[in-house]
Amino acid sequence: MPKLTGFPAVALPGPPPTPLLGALPHLLRFVDDPIGALRRLRPYGDVVGVVRDSPALVCVFGPERNREVLSNIRLFRNDEEFLPWPPESLLARMQRGMVAINGDLHKRHRRLMQPAFSRSALRSYADDIVRVTEGLVTKWPRGQIADLDRLTRDLALCVAVQCFFGLDVLAGVVELGELAAAYVERVVSPLTMALPFDLPGLPYRKTARLGTRMLESLGALIARKRTDAAPGNDVLSLLLRAHDDDGTGFSEDELISEAATLFVAGHETMAKTLMWALFALERHPAVLIDVLDEVDGVLGGRTITPEDIPEMPLMDRVIKEVMRVFPAVPITFPRVPAEEAALGGVTLPKGANVIVSPFATHHDPELYPEPERFRPERWETIRPSTYEYLPFGAGPRTCVGTAFAQQALRLMLPTILQHARVSLVPYQDVSRRTRANILRARDGVKVRVQGAHRRRVEPAPIRGDIGEIVALA
Numbered sequence: 001m002p003k004l005t006g007f008p009a010v011a012l013p014g015p016p017p018t019p020l021l022g023a024l025p026h027l028l029r030f031v032d033d034p035i036g037a038l039r040r041l042r043p044y045g046d047v048v049g050v051v052r053d054s055p056a057l058v059c060v061f062g063p064e065r066n067r068e069v070l071s072n073i074r075l076f077r078n079d080e081e082f083l084p085w086p087p088e089s090l091l092a093r094m095q096r097g098m099v100a101i102n103g104d105l106h107k108r109h110r111r112l113m114q115p116a117f118s119r120s121a122l123r124s125y126a127d128d129i130v131r132v133t134e135g136l137v138t139k140w141p142r143g144q145i146a147d148l149d150r151l152t153r154d155l156a157l158c159v160a161v162q163c164f165f166g167l168d169v170l171a172g173v174v175e176l177g178e179l180a181a182a183y184v185e186r187v188v189s190p191l192t193m194a195l196p197f198d199l200p201g202l203p204y205r206k207t208a209r210l211g212t213r214m215l216e217s218l219g220a221l222i223a224r225k226r227t228d229a230a231p232g233n234d235v236l237s238l239l240l241r242a243h244d245d246d247g248t249g250f251s252e253d254e255l256i257s258e259a260a261t262l263f264v265a266g267h268e269t270m271a272k273t274l275m276w277a278l279f280a281l282e283r284h285p286a287v288l289i290d291v292l293d294e295v296d297g298v299l300g301g302r303t304i305t306p307e308d309i310p311e312m313p314l315m316d317r318v319i320k321e322v323m324r325v326f327p328a329v330p331i332t333f334p335r336v337p338a339e340e341a342a343l344g345g346v347t348l349p350k351g352a353n354v355i356v357s358p359f360a361t362h363h364d365p366e367l368y369p370e371p372e373r374f375r376p377e378r379w380e381t382i383r384p385s386t387y388e389y390l391p392f393g394a395g396p397r398t399c400v401g402t403a404f405a406q407q408a409l410r411l412m413l414p415t416i417l418q419h420a421r422v423s424l425v426p427y428q429d430v431s432r433r434t435r436a437n438i439l440r441a442r443d444g445v446k447v448r449v450q451g452a453h454r455r456r457v458e459p460a461p462i463r464g465d466i467g468e469i470v471a472l473a
């Protein structure tokens with residue numbers, strides 16, 4: 001868990017503590033709704049305490065501050081004990097995945113992962129991505145109401161299980177995928193994080209058990225892969241074969257940790273990006289019709305291949321704009337200064353928690369005029385820098401799955417649109433909810449599913465605070 005108490009006061013702008021209750025209400029409000037909190041904090045400056053003078057939680061704003069924090073991973077380190085698992089548990093032993101390691105070990109893990117995300121590896125995942133997407137989307141319940149959050153989650157989950165682990169998802173339910181999904185859902189619950197005690201009735205106990213089963217299941221899968229006669233081409237098989245110049249590869253624990261990390265980091269982010277993309281297109285029928293024209297014009301009804309991607313410039317702009325307006329990761333993991341750190345005129349003590357926000361950056365009107373307007377055409381004329389547009393983070397800890405995700409989204413979205421259309425159920429509440437730094441829809445997004453068609457459908461009215469993120473007619 002990030003350390004949030006016991007800091008000396010430093011001169012930091014921000015809202016004053018609440019009378020009697022102090023910093024706690026501000027910290028809780030930030031955890032509950034970081035996007036709302038970021039809006040309130042922005043007017044205070046570039047380096048702002050969630051509570052004035054407290055380095056417990058500090059937000060930075062603007063490309064220059066983003067660069068200072070994200071590029072210097074020697075000074076601004078990731079927290080190594082982000083999740084409070086019991087010290088002797090399997091979960092603690094396995095908590096050595098990419099997001100919880102630093103320094104040379106982090107560099108080594110990234111190096112060992114490179115072959116799994118090389119150009120040739122990416123090409124080899126493409127057919128599976130399309131086959132699994134087609135297999136699932138053609139089964140979406142036509143004429144019925146469904147939760148878009150659930151549909152896209154299942155899709156991303158199955159693509160991840162297939163490409164990361166090489167398990168044939170269309171052949172049946174894969175226990176590992178279900179376990180991982182259930183684990184992720186629970187591990188991000190604030191109650192699990194706030195009460196990390198292995199006691200009956202507390203969600204922490206159930207989460208720890210699910211996590212342990214997931215890791216055991218991964219361990220068994222790795223053991224099977226080691227003895228398989230034919231080498232697989234999935235991510236896990238490539239990680240198994242990865243080695244340094246001196247011939248050493250990942251240890252067993254590292255392998256399980258990294259496989260779980262990739263799976264958790266990869267499938268939720270992909271799922272939410274697809275969900276917000278379908279939401280944004282449904283709300284902007286003129287853009288949707290143009291996109292459908294482009295997809296039909298290029299594919300003419302056949303199955304997409306990676307070679308088709310460069311032929312779809314509008315699809316590219318739509319995906320960039322979706323990831324600008326609705327970044328699946330609106331705030332980074334906290335960065336913790338290893339020693340006193342000067343940042344934008346403020347000196348932060350060792351151990352402070354510093355947050356960079358892709359969301360706040362993408363909604364900065366100085367970088368993106370009318371930031372709440374969903375306007376894919378803005379990408380015809382803008383080329384933001386790495387620290388102005390960072391849906392995949394930036395610097396040496398940029399998302400390792402960037403190339404995988406970029407390709408998968410550009411294969412999956414056209415495939416979905418070839419087979420299905422969705423219309424939002426009128427008057428529902430669509431509101432944001434950020435949990436474990438992922439941008440979700442608080443109550444999902446209810447849609448009526450239809451077969452593919454080209455008619456323009458005007459969006460029905462909806463309610464909810466999503467209108468603060470994206471301007472809706």
Ligand code: HEM
Pocket residue numbers: 098099110261262263265266267269270273327328329331332333334358390391392393394396397398399400401402404405
């Ligand atoms: C649309 C999809 C995705 C988005 C928006 C996304 C976003 C991000 C962001 C913003 C970060 C940086 C977090 C930080 O700085 O604290 C990150 C890191 C990471 N992502 Fe992704 N990601 C996506 C897909 C994936 C996929 C498919 C994988 C795995 C194949 C993956 C694995 C990781 C890992 C392991 C890290 C940690 C890197 C490190 O600390 O060195 N992500 N991702």
